[in-house]
Amino acid sequence: MSSKVVLKTNKGKSTKGSKPSNNNSTSKVLKEWTTWTMKKAKVVTHYGFIPLIIFIGMNSEPKPTISQLLSPV
Structure with missing residues (x-):
């Protein structure tokens, strides 16, 4: 497989004498x-x-068991 490299150019815009803009990048x-x-x-x-x-529940006072923490009641 071969890959083709395409270079994009600025059509109609002259960058001669202007500073490159880093704001967009x-x-x-x-x-x-x-x-x-x-x-x-x-x-x-x-x-x-x-x-x-x-x-957090296991480190609180009074210390509950894991089944007490996970039960909905």
Whole structure:
């Protein structure tokens, strides 16, 4: 299999003498980082919430047994 490389050019825009804009790339990186962080936070919250509640319950006074913590009554 061969792959073809395509280069995109700026049609009709002259970049001669102008400074490259890092604002768009910075905002793009920030958006990607934020999206990645929120996805990871969602997974951590999903799998860590019930164990956190059990851990807090086991360290409270009076100390309940695990069956008392998990029973709905």
